[in-house]
Amino acid sequence: EMQEEEAKLPAPEEQKKIIKELDTGNMVAGETQYLIARNWIRAWKDFVVFDITLLTKDVPPPGPIDNSPIMEEVNGEMTVKSKLFSGYDYETVSEPIWKTLQQWYGGGPEIPRTVIETGFTKRLK
Numbered sequence: 001e002m003q004e005e006e007a008k009l010p011a012p013e014e015q016k017k018i019i020k021e022l023d024t025g026n027m028v029a030g031e032t033q034y035l036i037a038r039n040w041i042r043a044w045k046d047f048v049v050f051d052i053t054l055l056t057k058d059v060p061p062p063g064p065i066d067n068s069p070i071m072e073e074v075n076g077e078m079t080v081k082s083k084l085f086s087g088y089d090y091e092t093v094s095e096p097i098w099k100t101l102q103q104w105y106g107g108g109p110e111i112p113r114t115v116i117e118t119g120f121t122k123r124l125k
Helices: 002-007 012-022 038-047 095-105
Strands: 032-037 071-074 077-080 090-094 112-118 121-124
Touching: 012 095, 032 038, 032 095, 038 090, 090 095
Parallel strands: none
Antiparallel strands: 032 090, 032 112, 071 077, 112 121
16 A cells, blocks of 8 residues: 555656746745745755755655644644744745645645735744
């Protein structure tokens, strides 16, 4: 059964291409962005050789998305940790990118955030 799961995944090169095409790179007020723990997104970027096309070491696939490093339990509820730094603890991706990665790898949990405009900076709520 595991092999069937694997078969649904596009090749790493193809995954990279699909995600890069979905990445508009800018946050728009009112849209939803999704938090992904940095360890996972980094493992995925290494796997698909996201930034350097010359790197050819065998990197294992990242496995299911794991947002547990940026979650904590408060009063029996799982919630996002309060002191988190973008780019250090997590990265944000657009909804189409989240849905695509989630479809490929499963895992979670989903952490949607709305982009709000404050003066000249856009940030997440």
